Amino acid sequence: MQRLLVLFDLDNTLVDRQGTLADWAAVFTARHGLKDEEQAHIFGMVAERAYPSTFDTIRTRYRLSMSTAELWHAYCTDIAAMVSCPAEVLDGLDELRATGWRVGVATNGAVDIQRAKLRATGISERVDGVFVSEESDARKPQTRHFDLAAARCGRVLGDGGWMIGDNPVTDICGGRSAGLRTVWIGNGCSWPPDSPGPDHVVPHARAAIDLLLLHSSDYMRP
Ligand SMILES: [Mg+2]
Structure with a gap:
């Protein structure tokens, strides 16, 4: 057959994915000491397109000290821990x-x-x-x-x-x-x-x- x-x-x-990303955006916002109102914006950007270049944009916008590669690696690790x-x-x-x-x-x-x-x-x-x-x-x-x-x-x-x-x-x-x-x-x-x-x-x-x-x-x- x-x-x-x-x-x-x-x-x-x-x-x-949507539910996992919402949880992740809350964690990310708190971890980097960003204002609560940025959470929806970060969620929106990553929901639209999740590639290393997305984190390059986020890094620049929020003047984060971690490199793009570190942010991307942390994102992959976080999502793997949260998704089911x-x-x-x-x-x-x-x-x-x-x-x-x-x-x-x-x-x-x-x-x-x-x-x-x-x-x-x-x-x-x-x-x-x-x-x-x-x-x-x-x-x-x-x-x-x-x-x-x-x-x-x-x-x-x-x-x-x-x-x-x-x-x-x-x-x-x-x-x-x-x-x-x-x-x-x-x-x-x-x-x-x-x-x-x-x-x-x-x-x-x-x-x-x-x-x-x-x-x-x-x-x-x-
Ligand atoms: Mg789909």
């Missing part, structure tokens, strides 16, 4: 592989921080492959991103598969353009009007896993 591919987005799909993946989602990844799925992670971002999160949460050891956009400068929604993620799992996009994620553009439109079926993690939001919808909408990652497990035999042909 052909093992069918399923790719998961990482941030706000397998892990709660729900136990039922980790179990679900195991269940998918035990049922015959080939499971991967397809995420945009910097390698250091994304790999740190994957290791700290235990996701790394529960998937067949991971692709982080910075590794080959291939960001979702580019088809090349999905192509490289599939390859990490020993699959090709031509064999079909699924993309699960929270971002309508990068995960769902990108996944569909790459020839994958899609499940959108709504996180309580409605699908944007005027945009072709995903194959399924679910409230969280565990529900997406349950959907795939329920229909595993339909999705895998001998």
Whole structure:
């Protein structure tokens, strides 16, 4: 039987990035003796784009004495200590592989921080492959991103598969353009009007896993 591919987005799909960043911004603001009102600004900057260059901007703005490299390293260490993946989602990844799925992670971002999160949460050891956009400068929604993620799992996009994620553009439109079926993690939001919808909408990652497990035999042909 052909093992069918399923790719998961990482941030706000397998892990709660927004919640983790909010906690981190509070710690960072206190640690550097910044005013409370700067917390939202720091959160906003890092939520938008978390790369070493983001910390270069923060360092200059707040005249911090630590180097950009030290700030970036501390950020990766802090987030790895704070982030978690729900136990039922980790179990679900195991269940998918035990049922015959080939499971991967397809995420945009910097390698250091994304790999740190994957290791700290235990996701790394529960998937067949991971692709982080910075590794080959291939960001979702580019088809090349999905192509490289599939390859990490020993699959090709031509064999079909699924993309699960929270971002309508990068995960769902990108996944569909790459020839994958899609499940959108709504996180309580409605699908944007005027945009072709995903194959399924679910409230969280565990529900997406349950959907795939329920229909595993339909999705895998001998
Ligand atoms: Mg996401």
